[in-house]
Amino acid sequence: MSAFLTGVALFLVLNVAAGLLRVVRGPTQADRMVAAQLFGTSGVAILVLLAEAGGEAALRDTALVFAILAVVVSVAFVKRGWVRKLQSAPVEDPAEGGEGP
Amino acid sequence: MTLPPDLAGGWLVSLLDLGTGILVGVGAFFFLAGTVGLLRFPDLYCRLHALTKADTLGLGFITAGLVLQLPGWNAGLQLLLIWVLALSAAATVCHLLASASLQAGIRPVEGADEEGEGP
């Protein structure tokens, strides 16, 4: 069972790696933040899987902290980085995603 | 999957293992769906749908699968707490990012894309 759970955790790591493509492509800072959100949820899942696979209960506590911090990261982003940056220099490409029609 | 000898006990253990395998597998599938949506969906707002719903559901399935393996109520409640926190985190973050982006002037793509099912 623990080999299976470790395998799923590895799959989720690859999943996060694929999500990095969205960080590269953007096009806006908010898109990159959405990708960062993927890392947060996946990170929680990876930690609970490894906690069970390795019998390491402390990793579950770490997952709990991850889940709480996910909100803090986005609040900080919205309050400081994003809004303030746009107020001083509104240069981001509007709507057009790289592949939209 | 192969069970180590100390785990391959009675039928109940293998039944629980089967349940864990299925639930965790379904959870991993939803994580994959979330990433595919994140990469394929046309704009920021659609991508937010993909992550908020698919990944949160994936985490729900994975925690549900792991609960079957746990020895006591204590750790099970902890997993439930993790999921509820992740749920509220996902909803809050989704709303924050969307409203900040709308206020920053990023307009959502509207209408049917290619062969959409709209009117």
Add this chain to the structure above:
Amino acid sequence: MADASSMHGSILLPALLLALLWWTLAGAGVGDWVAGAIAIIAALLVHRALSSSAPSLRLHPLGAAAFIPWFLLRAFQGGLDVAIRAFSPGLPLAPATLHYRIRLPEGGSRTLFVNTISLLPGTFSADLSGDRVTVHLLARTEEAESTLAELEGKVGAIFGHELEPKEAAP
């Protein structure tokens, strides 16, 4: 417990919930409970200080019990809906936004409503100003508005709010 307006009623339930939370996080060792008692008393003092300024929440157990399975089913449908759209070669999306007038009063019920919109199939709350919430739809559907009204009714039932019937489209 909801109607016991005495001191006991207002302290006992939070204390029990905090004890459950402590047990979840720290386990049930005797030494843990010494630290736990201190943490719980501290949390109760903070709770008292904060709740004196906010109206108390009266939760209706029946409404909450009806809400949870409905919500879990909807969250499952929401994830499945995204998965099907993401894997479809044609990418069947028809994004749209709609404005919805909230009937729930300000406070906890409205917060829960706006947050759960984001976990229903195909909708999330994108903006909130006054009693108007802007909802982003992954695909425009006929029933989006009525689903929101249904959710609002369920959330209202948890907090014991009766909602006026929804009038025709504004």
